[in-house]
Structure formats: structure tokens, C-alpha cells
Amino acid sequence: MTHNRRTRLRALATLVAAGAAATFACGTPAHADSTAGGPITRSEVLTRAQSWVDAGVPYNQAGYYGGYREDCSGYVSMAWHLTSSLVTQTLPDVSTKESFSALAPGDILDYTAEHTFLFAGWTDKSTGAFKYYADSNPSDPTHGPTAGNVNNSTMEGWPTGYYDAYRYDKIVDDTPVTPHGTVWDRTRSAAGSWQSSADEIDSNGAITAVAAAALPNGTLHVETVVPGSGLWDRTRSANGTWSAATHIDTNGNITAVAAAALPDGTLHVESVVPGSGVWDRTRSASGTWASSSTHIDTNGNISAVAAAGLPDGTVHVDSLVPGAGVWDRTRSASGTWAAASTQLDDNGSISALSAAALPDGTLHVETVVPGSGVWDRTRSASGTWAAASSHIDQNGDVSSVSSAGLPDGTLHVDAVVPGSGVWDRTRSTSGSWSTATDIDSNDDIFDTFTAGLPDGSMHVGTIA
Template sequence: MPKSRTSRLRALAVLVAVTATTTLAAGLPAHADSSVDGPITRSEVLTRAQSWVDAHVAYNQGTRYGGYRQDCSGYVSMAWHLSTSLVTQTLPNVSTKESYSDLKPGDIMDYTADHTFLFAGWTNKTNGDFTFYAESNPNNPTHGPTHANINSSSIEGWPTSNYDAYRYQNIVDDPVTPAGTVWDRTRSASGGWDAHATEIDDNSAVTAVASATLPDGTVHVLTVVPGSGVWDRVRSASGAWAGAATKIDSNGGITAVSAAALPDGTLHVQTLVPGAGVWDRTRSTSGSWSSSTQIDSNANITALSSSALKDGTLHIQSLVPDSGIWDRTRSSAGSWSSSTKIDDNGNISAIASTALPDGSLHVDAVVPGSGVWDRTRSSAGTWAGSATQIDTNGDVASVSASALPDGSMHVDAVVPGSGVWDRTRSSAGAWSYATNIDSNGDIFDTYTAGLPDGSMHVGTVA
């Protein structure tokens, strides 16, 4: 049940490891975020290793697959994205020796005289149980994740004592994605903020959040839970939060979500699946959810925002690193357009958007080291030629936005270590100073939802 908050737990950390399994026809791993001989994450090493398993690459020292020799050390060289196929005796030249107890996914066990294999991770470190990938011999094609025990007398046919543990010199740990629970704070129609936020979702694994308000005043809060999918929690028009969230998408690989409500009472939720693009799912006015439809296949998108205009059109903004922000429209009749680049700043790291009652649309972008920039689309459909800097705080990490019925607009910015700051644009177009509405420095994501009665809800994840 919801409870009043006076303090919050620090954000938990979860390691998101993507394990794509597709391979390219030419024999190269599909996942190639790294460059040859460059830094590579542990999850990418395992993804590259899995690509040979999926392709059933046979052991054959005389042939190459994707440019790498088809044996144990060639397999490790491929997984580490080296420029050439090393051998068991030379793999230590690009590695540092570790103890067995320090092994991490992507490291190797190397018997320099004869064999090597990739360590995939502990399944029970106390007992010594782990999994690994290997290219063993002509009778045993590339396999894994295979179970073994570090205390066994032999592994892969060789005495365990013959192996040393090594760590590739360019391997790096995967980024840690913060996670936490969801809290909601209300601003009344008269402008007063609640003294405390209320916890509306106690699932501590939430990594991203979005919201949308239906014309009848109900609020939908969408949360992303890695490995589980997207969950929807509803606040009724009378102010009661549902006791439980409903899973609306079971894709555990989703990393971002956005939502927008149309004037006809339908709700659209967009999800981002790394490598697969953007997918849109609809909730009808009767409350039933549709299956999702892919609306953008760009595998490089990293963030989303969306807004619905009063004429029934829907705008989806996608952030592509090193490229900028792209806007895609769904007409009131339901047809999707191609995307249009509206901002070519390749350094943007986060985005939000909101539509005003007059039919104009605002897109707010976070530029690390610079602050928050606002770009406007007029009610006639013309995008402003340049963005306006509305916040000079270069530490802003994420942002959300919403419009109120009186034509004003609120932009809420998350500053790590400082909390959430609310900035208002009046109906006349003047921007206010920012006000600290939540001082919890652990907040990492936020949503803003304006209601028909003029009140507003700002949600946070911490």
C-alpha cells in the first residue's frame, strides 16, 4: 500500500547484461559495440562467445570463421575482439594473471601448453560452481554456457591445476544501471507542493519510469523492470492509487519507456528494445491492451519521449547518440510517418516532451556540461530553428515535462546529489527560476503529469 515518505533508500545497482544471440551471415558476431583491440565490456565478450555457439562453429584449426581460427585460442581471440588469433602461449601477453577467486565473466582459464576457455560467471561461488564457453576439439563444437566446478580435479580434460586465470587488459566492467522504488509528489492547482512524497511502487528493481494523464483525470505510471518487462500502475480520477501494477509487456530486455494519452481516451506506450528499436502498444478506452508494433527499427536509439496534440496526432521523439533527436508522427487516423531530425546535437543524453493546450509542442534536451535546452514546434507544425537554453546546470542527468490546462508548462530536472528541480514556463512564454522540490540526491529518473484540474504529479525513482 502507498506510504508517506520522509526518507528514501539509496538506489540499488543492477547489472544489465544483454545476451543477444543472433549472428551475421558472414560469420561475424552481431554485437560489435567495441573496436578491434579496443575496450570491450564483459557482456559483449559473452555475447560474442554465444554467437559461435548459435552458429555451431566446428573445431578446425585449419579454417577460419569470421576471420578467426576455429580452435580454443582463436575462439577466445574472437570473443575478446582481438585483431588476430593468438595461441594459448601468447594470450597472456595481452592479459594479467588473476587468482581463481577473482574470476569475472569474460576472463579466461589458460593452460598455456594446450587449452583455454572463457569463464562465463559463478553460479555458486561458495561451492566453486561456474559456467564457461569453449571450443574444445573436433568432436565437441563450440559450446556453452557449460557447467563446471573450480574444485574439480580436471576441466575440459586437463588437470585444473594446469590452468591459470587471466584477464584481458582491455576488458571493462559493464555500466551499472541504478534501480529503486517509485515515489509521487503532488502540486495542487493553487501551486502548493506536498511536504512529502508517497511511495506508489515498492519494487526496488525499477530502472526507468514514464507517465501519461487521460482526459478523465486518471494517471498511468509505467515502470521498466529489467528481466521482467513494463508494468502499469493507475491513479484514479478520484485520487486512489491501484494497490498493484499490471504487467503490459513481458519483454525483459526493454530499457526505456514513454507514454502519451490521446484526446479520445486511448493511451500509447512506447518501449525501447536495444538492437530492435521502438515499439508502440495501445490501451483502448475500454482498458484493453493491444500487442506491440515496431514503429522504428533503428538499433542505436537510447532514449524516448512522446506527446499527444489536441488534434489527435501523436509525436514520438527518439534520441540517437552522435546524431541527435528524431521526431516521428502518428496521425489522428493512425498512420505513422517517417522520422524527421529536429535537433542535430549529438551530445544530448536525455529528452522529454509535452504538448500545450494551444497545439504547440516542446521538446527538452539534456546536454551534459551545458544544461537543458527547449525546442518548440508551433501549432502550425513548424519547428524552431534553434533551441533555447532554459537551465545552465551542466550536471542535470534526466528531465521530464508536462503542460497544465492554463497553458503553463513545467520542466523537472534531476541533479544527482541534489534532487529534483522544477522550472515553469508561463502561458505568456516566460521561464521562471528553478525550485528544489525534492532534495533526495539518490533520485535518478522522474516523470511529470499534469491533470485536468490544474494539479500536477511529479514522480521519482530512487
């Protein structure tokens, strides 16, 4: 049987008034890339769920919209693009039971005797908090929350112990699509004022990754990855003039990049080549690029990299190995690379990272954990890593992060939230963190860089 207490559709948007119900008596189908009863991607499941929200479909166990019954299990059947509307007891017949911890967008939570709803994604997996689409209780004039927690005593009006997690047998993960766009730069003055709008500094729309570092002479170097072409360097002079891009590495397989400046004026650019590892290319203080890169890490599973130069002339390169966490490799001031990397964070869920050095010789590594947010781990000037990371941003939607230390000893961490833009958070010299400030609301941004100049100004770049 289906749940007979749900009379309105609750989801990730506000519904139209109940008086519009008659408008939808003969509905049109939801958007479909899949075929009924066939494989369907997680993103299409959520798109189909959202389609009923956008249309304002009312709850009506006797009614049908686009061929599906207008109740909780009919809603799930529509989102999964089943051939007909199942009920709460029969949805498990086309799905497999999973643990709550394994829930992924497009899965469901099903109380077979009464109710079911769609899981839309974790907001903080460490606490059990998530987003969902569901049919809601009309007693709540706001149509209820759009978020729940598997650790709470109830969800959707029923004890959490009554629900089980299920995964549709024909759901498939989406094929990753590498986003690309042009590069934009926004400046924060030494006095703390942000430029009112960003300037486009590279109009090549094929750029997929970006990094930056500022040299002691006040110049800023921005490194961009163009798949199939390699690595390009663009310079901003101390007087604010941007140069054309220089092709510094023709390896078209590069997928990620980081940059670090040293007190002697040299610049190190780290690039990730899948299956090969991390390569280091150097620009001398006189402006000459090394003719080739140095292979500094042969781990072919590395997916992302960060780098920072310390005041003592050492370089730290931090590499992300999916499932194995973050590893730190050091280049001494004399130019010798450590023979092996040190694991500094064993959290296998980390998806992005950045690194920044402060004038006092400390090093900060920021990591992104999907569903949890941003974590900060510190290395003291004496070389000791903190035993644990500090949770500095609990927004589970953060997808990318960059960071930079300023001459006054403050640290800025800039986080990309898809659909929301870039948010800047500051750590004071006393060690306290500020709340985040929205510095760029462009919801197309997917990557960022942060660089602090010797004059105290800061540049935050984005790809959109």
C-alpha cells in the same frame, strides 16, 4: 621540478585548518580498488583525490602521506595510483596529450615547468567551465575556487596557454551500472502548492525507468521498466486511489519507456528495445490493452524516447540516437505512422529528453546536454519547428528531465541533479521561464516523470 608555490590542497570540499598538519605525518593509503601502476577507473581517480580532501592532507614537499609526496604532482600521482610520485615534467611520460575539448574526469592539466591539477568534469562545456581538484595558492583565504574555465586568461595562477591536457595511459572508463529503485509520487495542487513529502507508489526496488501520462477522465498511468520482466502499468484513479501494477509487456529487454495520452481517452506507451528500436502499445478508451506492440522505429541504436499527444489527436514520438541527436516520428489522428522520422536536433551529445504538449497545440521537446544543461525546442501549432533550441537551464550536472503541460497553458520542466534531487522550472503562457525550485532534495533520485491532470494538478514522480 614540482611547483613550489602551492601550500594547501584545494579540492571540491573545504579543508581542515593548517594547524592539523602534524596529525597526518604518517598517513594511510587512499582507498584502492586498483593496484599501483595498474589500470584504474575514472571514478576511482576522483575517489582517491577526494580521500586527501577528507583527510585534510597539507601541502609539504618534504612530507609523504600514504606513500605519496604532499604536493601538486604527488597528489596527481596518488590519484592515478602510480608506483611512485612523479613530478610535473615526468607525468607526461605515463600519459598522452589530449585536446581541452576531450578532457574527461580523471585527466589532468599540466604546466610542466610549474604546476598540475586534476580535471573533475565539465559544468558547461560550451563555455569551457569545469570543476577540478588541485593544490592551491595560500594567498586566497578561501583556498581558491573549485572551478575554472579553459577560456580564461589564467588558471591556478598561471596563463592558460601554459597548460596542456593529458590522459593517464592506464585510465579506463567506468563500466555503466544501471541504477534501480522504487517509485515515488509528489503532487502539486492546481493552486500551486507542493505536497510536503512524496508517497511511495511502487515498492519494487528493481525499477530502472519510469514514465507517466494523464487521461482526460482524470486518471494517471505510470509505466515502469523492470529488467528481465518487462513493462508494468499502475493507475491512479480520479479520486486518488492507486491500483496494483498490471504487466503489459513481457519483453525483458526493454530499457526505456515513454507515455502519451490522447483527447479520445486512448493511451500510447512507447518502449525501447536495444538493437530493435521503438515499439508502441495502445490502451483503448475502454481500458483494453492491445495484445501486442507495433514496431514503429527499427533503428536499433535508439537509447531513449519521449512522447506527447497533441489536442488534434496526433502523437509525437521523439527518439534519441547517441551521436545523431533527436528524431521525431508522428502518428496521425487517423492512426497512420509516418514512414520516416524527422531529425529535429543534430546535437550528438544529447543524453536525455522529454516531450510535452500544450493546449494551444504547440509541442515542447526538452533535451539534456551533459556539461551544458537543458535546452527547449518548440514546434508551433502549425507544425513548424524552431530553428534552434533555447537554453533554459545551465546546470551542467542535470542527468534526466521530464515535462508536462497544464490546462492553463503553463509548461513545467523537472530536472534531476544527482546528489541534489529534482528541480522544477515553469514556462508561463507568455513564454517566460522561471528560476528553478527544488521540489525534492532526495539525492538518490535518478529518473523522473511529470504529468498534468485535467483539474490543473500536477504529479512529479521519481525513482530512488
